[in-house]
Each structure stands twice: as structure tokens, then as C-alpha cells.
Amino acid sequence: MSAMVAKPLLGCIADDFTGATDLANNLVRSGMRTVQTIGIPEDESAAIDADAIVVALKSRTIAPADAVAQSLDALRWLRAQGVQQVYFKYCSTFDSTPEGNIGPVTDALLDALSDLPNGEFTIACPAFPENQRTIFNGHLFVGEQLLSDSGMRNHPLTPMTDANLVRVLQLQTKHKVGLVTYDVVAQGARAIRERFAALKAEGVRIAVVDAVSNEDLIQIGAAVQDMPLVTAGSGLAIGLPQNWQFNEPGAAAARADRLPPAAGLRAIVSGSCSQATNVQVLHFMRSGRASFAVDPLAIAAGDDVVGEALAWAGEHVLDGPVLVYATAEWASVKDVQAQLGVARAGELVEEALSSIALGLVERGVRQLVVAGGETSGAVVRELNVRQMGIGPQIDPGVPWTAVHSPACAGETLHMALKSGNFGTTDFFTKAFDQLAA
Numbered sequence: 001m002s003a004m005v006a007k008p009l010l011g012c013i014a015d016d017f018t019g020a021t022d023l024a025n026n027l028v029r030s031g032m033r034t035v036q037t038i039g040i041p042e043d044e045s046a047a048i049d050a051d052a053i054v055v056a057l058k059s060r061t062i063a064p065a066d067a068v069a070q071s072l073d074a075l076r077w078l079r080a081q082g083v084q085q086v087y088f089k090y091c092s093t094f095d096s097t098p099e100g101n102i103g104p105v106t107d108a109l110l111d112a113l114s115d116l117p118n119g120e121f122t123i124a125c126p127a128f129p130e131n132q133r134t135i136f137n138g139h140l141f142v143g144e145q146l147l148s149d150s151g152m153r154n155h156p157l158t159p160m161t162d163a164n165l166v167r168v169l170q171l172q173t174k175h176k177v178g179l180v181t182y183d184v185v186a187q188g189a190r191a192i193r194e195r196f197a198a199l200k201a202e203g204v205r206i207a208v209v210d211a212v213s214n215e216d217l218i219q220i221g222a223a224v225q226d227m228p229l230v231t232a233g234s235g236l237a238i239g240l241p242q243n244w245q246f247n248e249p250g251a252a253a254a255r256a257d258r259l260p261p262a263a264g265l266r267a268i269v270s271g272s273c274s275q276a277t278n279v280q281v282l283h284f285m286r287s288g289r290a291s292f293a294v295d296p297l298a299i300a301a302g303d304d305v306v307g308e309a310l311a312w313a314g315e316h317v318l319d320g321p322v323l324v325y326a327t328a329e330w331a332s333v334k335d336v337q338a339q340l341g342v343a344r345a346g347e348l349v350e351e352a353l354s355s356i357a358l359g360l361v362e363r364g365v366r367q368l369v370v371a372g373g374e375t376s377g378a379v380v381r382e383l384n385v386r387q388m389g390i391g392p393q394i395d396p397g398v399p400w401t402a403v404h405s406p407a408c409a410g411e412t413l414h415m416a417l418k419s420g421n422f423g424t425t426d427f428f429t430k431a432f433d434q435l436a437a
């Protein structure tokens, strides 16, 4: 006889892998036991024992029709699991193009849920104040800058040149977009709900909601309690668990982020070239620890870079964490891209780093930090990870997770997936210290 498994309450659809762990991390910190799946599980009928499920997709920059199809598949599976509310999670910098995919996916989810009470209306709220993403009068700020003045204006795939989220979203959706301004949010959940009703009466189906602090997210969270669908960055996760009484101080949170004890060898694989990662790599090397640089031009020339990296790691990994990195400054990346092409450079490096990650795990690494969003996606795939248990937070947006991979012989692998710009300077040493504590 199998034990009764309570149905999950919240079902999330995330448009990328590091974004998914970021969201799961915020849910866990609020006391919800959370499981992250990579896509929909192969065994669709198996019940998941968790309070929240996060389905990680890689749908941010694919064709809108594919993003819609994958998201609807995830929705169907989550509803079969019995979830009460669905959370479409995108980046806190609202990464999208005029074609999508935030608008088209939101439209499709709204349409699919429109038979439920309140199913015809949702919010859009990428705010994550702890990571300096705030919304005021519908405009998204990154730190003190408007989104359109931040580095996001030069993003290679999703350049964000307009900070006005109502305008940006209206270009991507067939539905009318409205705004709940800060003066209303500051009055609390009841005032926000009244504003939702007024917007609905005007024919609005998606409301951008201002938020500049965690307290705002808590009020918004209470206001969306009866909405079958919410769309947001990871920040809103701070405001939802209270609706199921998960925010009892202490006890619940202590339960939700428990992972099996960590063992085995330790390594970092870094393919992120973001500013924060460059500083973290430098800090790790300066602290006297062993590191190995992967040269993209050597890979392109046919050298056995993976073999060399693994032979090197074999000598050093018994003495403590080792770092294998392709991380480089922008000038060097641009030079490599000029020689190999942007896409090929990225692919070659991702392929090499994911093979190295697999080789490290086969050689006994059981605590692995991966830096870079695309890099993390490649490593998770190479290790054939299907599900991630979410543990304690290392830094905002980055938790430790526990996974299984065919490469680790039945043992638990602890993994942390760090999105490029997240984490403090000492992230690579701090992460392992935390696991040992």
C-alpha cells in the first residue's frame, strides 16, 4: 500500500533553467517543499511529493509557437498533478522580443484557464527587489537605471530598449494590458484587488503591477490568491506561500530546504562571461586554489581540451575544489566570436564544458557548481538530470540542489546553477563552505 501523497499546490512553468532554480529557491525560503523537473517527467503519471513544482523549460528565445506548445504541455501535466495555481516565470528583466515569448505564452495560458473562476485575468510582475529589479509607474528599473539604460539594451538575443512594461507587453499580446500603480499597491491587498476589478470592467486582462519592496510583493501575493494564473519574475514567489499558511516563522522554512548530506569531491565549471563571474573566477584563483583555463580556439583547432582538463583535474581534485573555466573578459570573447562566429563559439565551449562536467562526475565529483545560464542548461542535459530537489540559498537566486544522474552511480549529486550576474565575489568558495557547515 502506498502512502498518501498530498497534491502540490503551486505549479510553475519557467522559461529557462537557472531562472527555474531561482524561483524554486524563493519558494523554498518561504517554506514550500519544492521539486524542479527538467521538462515534463517521462513518467507523467507519477505523483510528485512536494508543495510546489517548477517545470524548467528552455523556451525564452525559441519560436513563439514552440514556446506556447511546450508551455501548454507543462500546464496540462501540472493540472493533472492537481495544482491550485499556475505561475508562469520569466526573467526579472522581462527578456523578450516584440514577438514574444512572454505575451504569446501568457495569452495561451489565460485561454486555457479561462473556464475557471477568475481565469480570465492575470498580472505581469517581474519585480525582484532583492536583486535590484523594481517597477514604478509601469517602468522597470535595474538598480537606479531604467531597464532601457541598463546593459540589457545590448543583449544579443533579447535587447530591451523600452522600460515601459505596459507598452512592451501590449506589443506581444492580443489582450488589453493595464497598470496597477504604486499608490494603489502601497494601500495593500484589498486596494489592489479593487483595482483588479476596475481594470477587468474596462476590458483589461493582464495588469502590470508596480512593486519596489518585498512588502509590496507580499501584498500583491495576497491579492492574487484566487487567480488561477499569475505571471512574474521569481520575486513574487515571496508573496504566494502565505496563501497556504507556509510562512509560519522558522519551522516550515527549516523543513523545506533540507537536502541529503553532501559528500564526494568538489568542482566548479564556469562558462559565464558576465562581469560578476569574471570577478568570482579571479577571486577563486587569487585564493591559491587550482584552476584550468579552457581555450575556445584550441577546441576549434581540434585539440583534446576535454581530455587535458580531466587529466589535470585528476591530479588536483583530491586536494579541494578545482575550477575549470572558459570565462573571459568581453574583449577576448569578442575576438573569439569574430574568429569562430557567435553561435559556434558558444556551442563549442558549451559542449566542451558539459563533457568536462560529466567526466568530473564520473571521477567522483559530487558537489558541482556551474556558472552561466546556457552553460547550466548544457551541463544538466549532459548529466541527464531529470529532477532537482531544492536546498538552502547560497546567494539570492542561487540555491544548492540535490539531483541524480546516471553518471553518479546511485549517489546524490549536489549542484548549484549560477546565473551569470548572480552571487558575491567569493561565491565559488562560499558555496562549498556552506554545504560543509
Ligand code: ADP
Residues within 6 Å of the ligand: 271, 272, 273, 274, 277, 296, 326, 327, 328, 332, 333, 336, 337, 345, 346, 347, 348, 349, 350, 371, 372, 373, 374, 375, 376, 418, 419, 420, 421
Ligand atoms: P551567462 O549566464 O553569464 O549569460 P551563459 O552560459 O548563459 O552565461 O552564456 C555564456 C556563453 O558564452 C555560452 O554560450 C558559453 O559557451 C560562451 N563562452 C564562454 N566562454 C567563452 C569564451 N571564452 N569565448 C567565447 N564564448 C564563450
